[in-house]
Amino acid sequence: xxxxxxxxxxxxxxxxxxxxxxxxxxxxxxxxxxxxxxxxxxxxxxxxxxxxxxxxxxxxxxxxxxxxxxxxxxxxxxxxxxxxxxxxxxxxxxxxxxxxxxxxxxxxxxxxxxxxxxxxxxxxxxxxxxxxxxxxxxxxxxxxxxxxxxxxxxxxxxxxxxxxxxxxxxxxxxxxxxxxxxxxxxxxxx
Amino acid sequence: xxxxxxxxxxxxxxxxxxxxxxxxxxxxxxxxxxxxxxxxxxxxxxxxxxxxxxxxxxxxxxxxxxxxxxxxxxxxxxxxxxxxxxxxxxxxxxxxxxxxxxxxxxxxxxxxxxxxxxxxxxxxxxxxxxxxxxxxxxxxxxxxxxxxxxxxxxxxxxxxxxxxxxxxxxxxxxxxxxxxxxxxxxxxxx
DNA sequence: CGCGTGATTGAAACCCTTCAAGTTTAGTGG
DNA sequence: CCACTAAACTTGAAGGGTTTCAATCACGCG
Numbered sequence: 043x044x045x046x047x048x049x050x051x052x053x054x055x056x057x058x059x060x061x062x063x064x065x066x067x068x069x070x071x072x073x074x075x076x077x078x079x080x081x082x083x084x085x086x087x088x089x090x091x092x093x094x095x096x097x098x099x100x101x102x103x104x105x106x107x108x109x110x111x112x113x114x115x116x117x118x119x120x121x122x123x124x125x126x127x128x129x130x131x132x133x134x135x136x137x138x139x140x141x142x143x144x145x146x147x148x149x150x151x152x153x154x155x156x157x158x159x160x161x162x163x164x165x166x167x168x169x170x171x172x173x174x175x176x177x178x179x180x181x182x183x184x185x186x187x188x189x190x191x192x193x194x195x196x197x198x199x200x201x202x203x204x205x206x207x208x209x210x211x212x213x214x215x216x217x218x219x220x221x222x223x224x225x226x227x228x229x230x231x232x
Numbered sequence: 233x234x235x236x237x238x239x240x241x242x243x244x245x246x247x248x249x250x251x252x253x254x255x256x257x258x259x260x261x262x263x264x265x266x267x268x269x270x271x272x273x274x275x276x277x278x279x280x281x282x283x284x285x286x287x288x289x290x291x292x293x294x295x296x297x298x299x300x301x302x303x304x305x306x307x308x309x310x311x312x313x314x315x316x317x318x319x320x321x322x323x324x325x326x327x328x329x330x331x332x333x334x335x336x337x338x339x340x341x342x343x344x345x346x347x348x349x350x351x352x353x354x355x356x357x358x359x360x361x362x363x364x365x366x367x368x369x370x371x372x373x374x375x376x377x378x379x380x381x382x383x384x385x386x387x388x389x390x391x392x393x394x395x396x397x398x399x400x401x402x403x404x405x406x407x408x409x410x411x412x413x414x415x416x417x418x419x420x421x422x
Numbered sequence: 423c424g425c426g427t428g429a430t431t432g433a434a435a436c437c438c439t440t441c442a443a444g445t446t447t448a449g450t451g452g
Numbered sequence: 453c454c455a456c457t458a459a460a461c462t463t464g465a466a467g468g469g470t471t472t473c474a475a476t477c478a479c480g481c482g
Contacts (some may be wrong), residue, residue: 108403137394165355172365179369182369187469198301215372226430409462430475433474435472441464443463444463452456
């Protein structure tokens with residue numbers, strides 16, 4: 043009676059002994075229970091067997107931005123699994139749910155096992171990509187254009203130098219005119 | 233003298249013989265060259281050794297929305313690799329570039345090799361997730377709220393039934409009031 | 423020099439947010 | 453089962469930011 047999440051993650055790669063060192067708790071969770079808080083360390087992964095879960099951020103104005111819903115068969119995680127790294131997302135139950143939960147230390151253990159197996163670091167590449175896309179979505183939903191522009195400059199300083207402004211605008215999701223006006227607003231601040 | 237992309241993808245899993253069956257062309261591409269067109273089959277993967285590449289969509293008004301830039305060391309692909317599936321993104325060179333390119337049939341071959349190796353389908357899970365996030369970003373940048381709402385209903389009909397409207401609004405990136413007004417606008421259409 | 427592309431600026435229109443009030447729905451306790 | 457209350461949804465008006473459109477400016481290149 044193996045957990046679905048275990049099957050998903052260890053499929054074919056790990057020996058039964060190795061697999062048995064990973065704990066996956068199946069837990070009933072009541073509607074409204076908060077499973078993870080942004081900013082607190084100990085990011086986990088949740089597999090939804092029954093019920094409905096959401097992952098979201100809260101911006102500085104206190105407004106919630108839902109990053110994803112997860113119903114039966116979906117997995118939720120913000121992929122922030124470096125030791126002591128603060129979670130990026132809040133996760134809570136919208137309905138009474140039955141979840142499989144992997145704690146962070148088990149995820150880290152899993153990653154180490156994969157490393158010794160030389161599982162392709164393609165997996166790391168993909169998880170990195172997911173984190174980047176995740177951040178982009180959160181910014182698109184919760185940050186104004188100025189903030190997104192400042193973040194872009196900070197994250198990709200080299201790109202800023204190499205592409206025309208209109209392409210940066212196109213990346214930020216605004217017109218070239220809007221970006222131009224934002225830049226002049228930035229100058230006036232000084 | 234192995235390609236970086238090959239190392240990235242096959243690392244530790246495939247035998248030299250298997251690896252040799254995968255072709256990765258290293259190619260110089262001129263600034264402005266279009267590498268892939270949305271809608272056309274034959275999605276590929278590009279690894280940027282030198283230069284700068286962008287991936288983008290074009291909406292029905294002809295406006296470009298840049299999904300990502302890729303400079304030295306980055307990989308670009310829309311992960312649409314099912315046989316004959318139309319590409320989702322345009323890809324072109326912003327600067328003269330040196331790229332490693334894997335054609336679609338080689339990607340498919342690679343996936344089959346991984347399957348026989350029982351590489352964890354975690355990889356498929358992650359790629360799926362990436363496709364979902366990718367679509368979300370494109371919609372956030374290029375589609376108005378009504379379109380995003382209609383897409384949400386179509387994509388997650390069960391979720392619509394199970395969560396309050398304000399959460400759907402929060403997922404779509406608008407206020408509950410705005411979503412309410414959009415719904416009444418939809419009713420007037422009929 | 424003249425041309426084309428990209429960036430800037432301004433004005434009007436549009437959509438969304440914010441705030442406030444009113445209405446509906448759902449859940450709880452009498 | 454009804455009554456009450458809280459939460460959710462709707463609707464309207466005012467304000468803000470962005471888009472759109474148009475004109476102008478700046479720059480590099482043939």
